[in-house]
Amino acid sequence: MSSSLLPSTHLLLSSKDRISPFSGQSPLKNLGSSSARALSTRQWKWRCHSSDQEQPPKQKQQRKKPPRRSPTKKSEPNADPVGFLSKKGISDRAFAQFLRERHKAYKDRKFELFSRFIDLKEASAGYEILGMHRHREHRVDYMEWAPGARYCALLGDFNDWSPTENSAREGHLGHDDFGYWFIILEDKLRDGEEPEEYYFQEYNYVDDYDKGDNGINAEELLKKINDEYWEPGEIWPLNSRLELAAKLYEQMFGPNGPQSEEELGEIPDAETRYKEWKETQKNGSDNNLPNYEVIDDGRKFDICSVISDPVTQEKFRAKKPPLAYWIEMRKGRKAWLKKYMPAISHGSRYRVYFNTPDGALERVPAWATYVLPDGNKPYAVYWEPPPEDIYKWKNKHPEVPKSLRIYECHVGISGSEPKISSFKEFTSKVLPHVKNAGYNVIQLIGVIEHKDYSSVGYKVTNFFAVSSRFGTPEDFKCLVDEAHGLGILVFLDIVHSYASADELVGLSLFDGSNDCFFHTGKRGHHKYWGTRLFKYGDVDVLHFLLSNLKWWVTEYQVDGFQFHSLSSMMYTHNGFATFTGEMEEYCNQYVDKDALIYLILANEMLHELHPNIITIAEDASFYPGLCESTTQGGLGFDYCVNFSVSEMWLWLLENVPDQNWSMNKIVSVLVSNQQSSNNMLLYAENHNQSISGGRSFSEILFNRASEQLIGSDDIVFKGSSLHKMIKLITFTISGRAYLNFMGNEFGHPYKVEFPMTSNNYSYTYANRRWDLLTEKGVHSDLFNFDKDMMRLDENEQILLRGLSNVHHVNDSSMVISYIRGPLLFMFNFHPETSYQAYRIGVEEAGEYQIIFNTDEISYGGQGELKSDQYLRRTSTKRSDGCRNSLEVALPCRSAQVGIQIGANFENVNGAATCNSLIINLGLLMEIGMRLTILGAFKDCISSACNGAAVMLVFEGF
Structure with missing residues (x-):
């Protein structure tokens, strides 16, 4: 585009194309279609808004360039690779040395990652460019990573399954040095329609109409943008620097050279003419030319050594960016459908075709978002529903609860009938049950696409696709949205520890090579489960896995992940070893350092970009530091199983x-x-x-x-x-x-x-x-x-309380008692013996009220506790090492939960227990426990709590 419009736009034109937009001919028309396409596809991340444009670099002073620093140092000013060891009381030298070596390898890996990507945000945004995406310039772009392939093409319903019609171009226009292939599917002009006048013509595929539908003229738009952006006299010299130089020369030195040999001697020398011209500029001139000082210090100036005028530079930096001409000319969906037939329509089936050293292959694309895995020949499905069918989100993410009550579920088996249930059925029937049952999180297993239904969803084949057995992507979005509307978080059981070994649908031998996504040889195969193991030390594999996590968070609004079977990835023996708790088991030759580094990067990325995300580690080996901060040597998980x-x-x-x-x-x-x-x-x-x-x-x-x-x-x-x-x-x-x-x-x-x-x-x-x-x-x-x-x-926020104080454990009586916060828990596991006056020690003297009893008739119990046994007063007799004790009734195979009345306990929010007591009484009303309120009991509450609040509580009775 003309440099007068967007000084910061990186659009290179040849000298014959550098024409002023006011010369009667636009340079945009001079570009051939192939040149225009090359210019528009040079960058992976499309910048289609003025706010997305790269800003011109600031003026740099000529000084010695500092040495390049590691990209991890800025984000980790206080990183201590062994910080959590002292916190946990671990003093093992070998493990500490392993953590230091792992941290060094982590920094090297992060440096390698940032040599390809700007930061973790870009490293985890591969789904924005890889796979199949509709481009605003009436086409569909497809990108795939297959370093072992020699040729790449798309085949499907849209081209009669031809492996030659839509292929990647030769050279770097079709693939790069990292093995990424790029294919363009051009929309087809309808009969009688003319090609676009401007190569940059964009379309809005969601709205019926856009700004460009009002019949705007491109030349008038460009003139309007210039008039609004440039002040009088600024546009002309910037529009054509060659014309500026010629006019300056002409004004300074007269006509461009003598016309005859006789005139040569009559013309003053250049320095004399320059001084004469400079004198004429002192009194001001109305020619709008900048006042440049010509200095000849003997250096040769070229395009690389031009120094900008700092005053002029600051002036242009202060300007408001001009209107984005491509947005002003963008047309709506109706104009697009009138002019073009989509290159590939919504719901079309397709596969990717590779030519490899071992022959031709057809694969389901690795980044496909909807797949039909069943049958002899699985397919990916191009998912681009019309605007009226796109799911519109209604609810915000619920506030993350301080304690998690998780309801683990599988959509396929969630129905009553012997069949595969659907997302819609789960949304309408199971979600209300979960809400009614009191859980605040659902954890879904088997949602990510897998070919083998009997694997419960753990042998994943297509990491970016929801399982087509249960419904469409829009159906799953509705499920998540409805859960959020009920105040329920949605977690996914994510499987990044291994993948299905299926070659037709999955990633195994994806590009014909054995080391594309996975390790080669025995290292790449799970010893017992027949699955493939990822190559976590490869930057492109990290790009794939990190992007997969962010995809589920951004596209489907999930609130957290449980990382399944971490032992399979953290150890080369896949966790099938005897763990005794010795620290040597966590730092020996069987530990996969690359896998640990990936888990650190995954947690860093998720918590940095999505601070409210929850990550859970499922690790049977209890690896030290699972839930410790990554800056203190941990892996960064929020919870561990x-x-x-x-x-x-x-x-x-x-x-x-x-x-x-x-x-x-x-x-x-x-x-x-x-x-x-x-x-x-x-x-x-x-x-x-x-x-x-x-x-x-x-x-x-x-x-x-x-x-x-x-x-x-x-x-x-x-x-x-x-x-x-x-x-x-x-x-x-x-x-x-x-x-x-x-x-x-x-x-x-x-x-x-x-x-x-x-x-x-x-x-x-x-x-x-x-x-x-x-x-x-x-x-x-x-x-x-x-x-x-x-x-x-x-x-009562039991899960938020601190550590429980287990003060009574008796194998003979089979009784267990412990205190957690203000609550007293008592369990009688004896199959036959019931106790009418069993003594249990307590620290605080006073009265204790039973607020929960497993032997209630409404719970299927026998209701052996009498009304007067729900309230017990302590005695000063010492027991279980405590200053006071209680005599309680404990029916066989039953448990009770009690709370001290009027005690000055502090709850987790710092409020006095009287507030908690009122809640307890409300709980008693809700669950229908039998309670006889004695006068002394009421007086005790009245003296401990606010009188008005007490009256409200007792009116409730």
Whole structure:
């Protein structure tokens, strides 16, 4: 474009193209279509707005250039690669040295990454240019990374599956030195339509009309832009510097040379004429020429040594940028459809074709956003719905809760019928249930596209696509948006630890080479699962994985990730080794340093660009520093999963009669890793316990083998009681987050079994029995209990409290008691013995009120506690090392939660406990507990709390 319009636009024209827009001929018309296209596709990131234009560099002083600094130093001024060791009390020299070496490798990797990308934001924005995208200049651009290919083309419905019609151009116009291929699909002119007059003509594909539809004339627009931007006299010298130089020469030295040999002697020399001309300029002149001083210091000046006038430079910097001519000329969707036929229409199927040293290959594009993986020949689907079908977001992200109550679910098995359920069905039926049950997060597994449905979604084939089995991308956006509207966060179970080994749909042998995305040889294959392992030390693989994380956050508005099976990627033995807790196991030759560096980069990117994002580490090895800051040597996760608790419960239920359970062993497992309690996610059972080959806890406890219960009501009572106690103690004794798998809140009676060859592809156990909630019985009772347990945390903020004080553990009586915050928890696991006056130590004297009881009739219990047993006063008799004690009633296989009345405890928000007490009373009303309010009790509350508030509470009774 003419330099008079946009001084900062990098558009190079030859001398014959440098024509003033007012000379009657526009340089834009002189550009051939191929030249114009080359100019428009030189940059990957399209700048289509004046605010996106690169600003001219500031004037640099001529001084010695400082040495280049590492790009990581600015962002890590106080980085200490071993900082968390002292915090955790770890003093292992070998591990400390490993952390220092890892930090050095991390800085080198980051420097390598930033030599290709500006920052983590750009390194994670690959989805903006890779894959298939509609360009504003009536075309579709496709980019793919395949360094092992020699030839790249697109084939599909749009070109009758021809591998030659739409291919990448030869040389650097078609691919670069890093192996990125670029293909342009031009929209086709309709019959009778003329080609565009200007190569930069853009279209708005969303709105029917835009600014360019008003019949604006390009020449008039350019003149208007010039008139508004330039002051009188500025545009002419800048528009043609050759004309300026010629006119200056003519004014200074007269006509351009003598016309004859006789005239040569009559013309004064150049210096004399320059001085005469300079004298004429002192009194002012109206020729609008700049007052330049000509200095000859013997140097040869060329285009590289021109020094700008600082006054003029500051003047232009202060100017408001001119109107973006391409935006002013942009036309709407109707004009585009009238003039063009789309090169590829919405819903078209396509694949990418490679010519490799080993022959021709057809693959599903790695960056495809919608894929049909089933059948003999899978396809990618071009997803560009019309404006009326594009989902419009309605709700904002909910505020991140301080404690997480996570509901883990799988969309495909979320229906009652034996079939694959959909996003729409999940949105309308399951989300209201999750809200009613009291959970504030849903964690979705199996959402990302996978060919093998029986893999539960963990053998991912297409990392940027939602599973087409469940619906369209717009359907999934609606699910996320509706969850946000209910105040529920949405997490994804993300699998970056391995990928499917499928070659037709997945990334394995993507470009014909064995080392494109994955390691070669045995290193690139999981030892037991038959999956492929990523090459985390490759910059382009990092670009792919980081972009994948950001894609789900930006495109689908998800709120967090659980990183699945980190042990598979952090160790070359894939985590299949015995871990004893020795520090040498975390820094030996089996540790994959590149994988750890990727996890650091992933957490840095996510938390830097999206501060409210939540990341959870699923690592069975308890790698030190999982949830520590990356600047202190950690990996940067917000939470980590504690596997040992669920494994302990499963082992006890399957192998040890409950009368032989050891309370000390149970507590030792539950409170292990107390140092990480503030970042620990616990669960009694998740999907792992009931996936094919296993059994859910309720199936074990109720001894279900068919539709009917085997045994008497005693078996039902026993199973229900243990089910409630296991969940309550797991939920309350430690950790800051809790997870429950879909259906287990009401004791789903059957395992999960996906359709596969071994069961004749049956969907019998690939669903959830929601109908059990409508029947009065054990399942509805368990759901009432679970719902009130969630409400207890919502009101009392149990998960936000500090470490629990386990002060009573007795294997003989099978009683466990602990205090967490102002709450007293008491568990009697004895299968037969009930205690009417069991003594438990407490520090604070006073009265304690039972606010939660697993033996309530509404929860399927027997209701053995009498009304006067809900309130107990302490005695001064010492017990359990405490100054005071309580005598409490503990029915067998039951648990109670109590709170001290009128105590001056501080809650997590710094408010006095009287506020918490009012909430407790409200909770008692909600869950229908039996409570006799004695006069002394009321007086105690009146003296401890505000009188008006107390009256409101008691009026509620």
